[in-house]
Amino acid sequence: MKMIQARNLYKSFGTHRVLDNVNFEVNIGEVVVIIGPSGSGKSTLLRCFNGLEEIDSGVITIEGESFAHKDPGKKDKVTSKEKKEIAVKLGMVFQHFNLFPHKTVLENVIEAPITVSKINKSEAVSMAEALLDKVGLSDKKNSFPSKISGGQKQRVAIARALGMNPDIMLFDEPTSSLDPELVGEVQKVIIDLAREKMTMLIVTHEMRFAEEVADRIIFMDEGKIIADEKPDRIFNNPEHPRIKTFIDKITMRQSNRQE
Amino acid sequence: MENYIQYVIDSSVFILKGSVLTIQLYFVTILFSIPLGISLALMKISKYRFLRISIGFYTWVFRGTPLLLQLFFCYYGLSIFGINLPAFTAAALTFTINYSAYLTEIYRAGIESVDKGQYEASKALNMNYFQTMKRIILPQVVRRTIPATCNEAITLVKDTALVVVIGMGDLLRSAKELFSRDFAITPFAIAAVVYLLMTTVIVYFFRKIEIKYSIYE
Numbered sequence: 001m002k003m004i005q006a007r008n009l010y011k012s013f014g015t016h017r018v019l020d021n022v023n024f025e026v027n028i029g030e031v032v033v034i035i036g037p038s039g040s041g042k043s044t045l046l047r048c049f050n051g052l053e054e055i056d057s058g059v060i061t062i063e064g065e066s067f068a069h070k071d072p073g074k075k076d077k078v079t080s081k082e083k084k085e086i087a088v089k090l091g092m093v094f095q096h097f098n099l100f101p102h103k104t105v106l107e108n109v110i111e112a113p114i115t116v117s118k119i120n121k122s123e124a125v126s127m128a129e130a131l132l133d134k135v136g137l138s139d140k141k142n143s144f145p146s147k148i149s150g151g152q153k154q155r156v157a158i159a160r161a162l163g164m165n166p167d168i169m170l171f172d173e174p175t176s177s178l179d180p181e182l183v184g185e186v187q188k189v190i191i192d193l194a195r196e197k198m199t200m201l202i203v204t205h206e207m208r209f210a211e212e213v214a215d216r217i218i219f220m221d222e223g224k225i226i227a228d229e230k231p232d233r234i235f236n237n238p239e240h241p242r243i244k245t246f247i248d249k250i251t252m253r254q255s256n257r258q259e
Numbered sequence: 260m261e262n263y264i265q266y267v268i269d270s271s272v273f274i275l276k277g278s279v280l281t282i283q284l285y286f287v288t289i290l291f292s293i294p295l296g297i298s299l300a301l302m303k304i305s306k307y308r309f310l311r312i313s314i315g316f317y318t319w320v321f322r323g324t325p326l327l328l329q330l331f332f333c334y335y336g337l338s339i340f341g342i343n344l345p346a347f348t349a350a351a352l353t354f355t356i357n358y359s360a361y362l363t364e365i366y367r368a369g370i371e372s373v374d375k376g377q378y379e380a381s382k383a384l385n386m387n388y389f390q391t392m393k394r395i396i397l398p399q400v401v402r403r404t405i406p407a408t409c410n411e412a413i414t415l416v417k418d419t420a421l422v423v424v425i426g427m428g429d430l431l432r433s434a435k436e437l438f439s440r441d442f443a444i445t446p447f448a449i450a451a452v453v454y455l456l457m458t459t460v461i462v463y464f465f466r467k468i469e470i471k472y473s474i475y476e
Contacts, residue, residue, distance in 0.1 A: 052379055088385050098380035102398050102475045112384035115394055144475040157380075164384060 001028045002064065003168050003199045004049060009058035010072070011044060011223075018044045019055065020223035026168070029197035033210040033231075036220035037246060042203040045220070046170050049201070050090045051083055062086050063167065091161030095173040097153040099145040105132065105156050106141040109163045117164065124163075131159040135189050151182030155189055169193065171202040175209070187213075207251050211235055219243050270437050270446050277433030278453055281419045284347070284429075285457075288354040288415060293408070295355065296362025297400075301392065303367050314363065321360035327421055329353050334425040350422045358415060365407045369400040402472040409465035413458050430454070 004026040011019040018041040026032050034042045047053040048068070049060060054076070060068040067086045069077040100108050109128035113119050119127075132138050135155040140148055145156070154174055161169060171190065175183040187209045194200065194213050204210055210217060210231065217234045219227040219242075226240050238244045303314040321329065334349040344352065373396050381391040420431040430453055437446035 050383055052382060084385065090383075092383040094376060094380065094383075096376055098374075098376035100377065100380070100395055102402065102472075111394065112386060115390050116385050146476055160384070 002026070002061070003028050003030070004201065005059075005061040006045075006049075007059040007061075009045070009048065009060070010056045011041075011048070011053065012056060018223050019048070019058075022058070022220075022223070022225055024218060024225060024228055026199060026201055028199055030215045031194045031198075031200045031202065031213050032216045032218060033202045033204060033214035034218045034220060035204065035207070035210055035234075035246075036226075040220040041223040042220050043172050046092075046172050046201060046203050049168075049170060050087050050092055052092075062089060088164065089167045090170055091164055091166035091168070092170045093154065093157050093161055093172065093174050095176050097145075097150070097157045097177075099153055099156055099160070101145050104142050104144055105137060105148070108145070108156055109160045112160070113163050128159070128163060131162050132156070134162075134192075135159045136185075149182060150178045151185045154178065154186045158186075158189055158193075168199045168201065171200065171204070173203050173205065175204065175206055183209075205250060207235070207247060207254060219246075221246075267445060267449065271449050273437060274430060274433045274446065274449050274453060277428055278430035278457075280347070280422075280427060281416075281430045282457075284350055284354065284419050284422065285415060287351045288358055289412060291351075291355045292358040292362055295359040297366050297397065299359060299363040300366035300370055303363060304370060318360045318363050321357050322364070326353070326357050326418060327424060329357055330421060330425060346422070346425050346427045349425060350427060354415070354418070358411060361411055362408065365404050365411070366400060369404040369407075370396060372403060373399050398472075402469075405465055405469045405472065409462065412461050412465065416454060416457050416461065 002025050006022055006024055009019045009022040010017070020041075022041075022045060024032075034045065036042055044053055048055050049062070051067075055068055055070060057070045057072040057074075058068070059066070059070075063086075065082075065086055066078050067083060100111065103111060106125065106128055109131060110121070110124040113124040113127065114121060129138065129141065132141055135158055137148075137152060137155055137159070140152060140156075145153055148156070158169075158174075174190065175186050178186065183206065187206070190200070190202070190209075191213050200213075202210075202213070214231045217227070217229060217231050218225055219234060219238075219240070221242055227234060227238065227243055229239075233239075234243060235247060238247070299314050299317070302310045303318075305311065330350065330353045333353045334344065334346065337344060337349075377395055377399070378391060381395050386394070419429060422429050423432045423435075431450055434446040434450035437443075
């Protein structure tokens, strides 16, 4: 089954075109990683799938249901009520975590299940405890976000998104604002999710991680999808010279950093 | 000496009786203007242009003219149009509307200081506008605006003295009456102590809330 389908997506910020006829799809259980230079439209694309950004035109389908259907200059054919019902199926993890600072780790995870999904508190707590256990943070459940490390924050954010029981997880540069030694613990949680066949769409600059976790890699540049291939093809034998330059540059930087 | 102590006690009782009205006016104003300030702040940043402009006009007028003038207007001015409000009602109304204007701007700035990532996270978790405001944004706003709200709460204690101009008897007026009768400075000293006591309680109270809300930092 197609979990996400994007057809002819266009979007501009002012005169700057950030999505330029984007077409791709994500199958069930598939992990798709989006890479590309800064400003190439990767994050914007991701944010269009849960309504944090609106496309100018095109069609987005989530699990076979229309999530956005816009002709140029026209109103969206999908109502905001319909969008909300579909958006429940997607969880999102942000570069800057965006945890709720006034709530403990546990409260962060149970907040939406209780207020949005209306499940009772004891049920929410036991589910949240299981999720925190899964991301290795059971012992931090009563800490406030200000008292834990960046890597721990991001793992809480993943648990919080999973708390809404999504079918698809979106990751927007989940390790970009972490200290290098904390990147691994977050990547491990994402790799575990991939093993459980969670459908995921991930924007990242970590090439080794991309190669390890991805079933397919999408390379974006200037709002266009330049390549949509298996990882080994992208990393070892890219068709487009632009991809090779980008990967060489970024892997050189990342191996320098590790030395 | 004994006579003087008795004089201080008698004067204090008289002044404290006068302060009952001050305290009543104080609580009515605080109880109404804080929720009103929060609601108007939300309207001032809403997507509806009409609301934004109306609230902007309101804060412009009420922050831009003297409280004393507003009090005159509400008590004497409205009577020209046949609206005769009792003095306490006129005072409570004026103070509430005036203080709400200042609080609106304080809370508006507080709401705008919350990182937009908080809204995005709430939206990504499918929380609606009211859930996001009530559960996520406003608790953080309250924490950030405690010092500014405390300032307003202290200023209000002293502003209540303005009600003498519409003929109401309050703490300060009682002290002034004693001064006129006895030509002694003691009543003013007592009035100062009562004001200080009230502001001390308020500062202590706000400090407590601040500590309670600060545990997450």
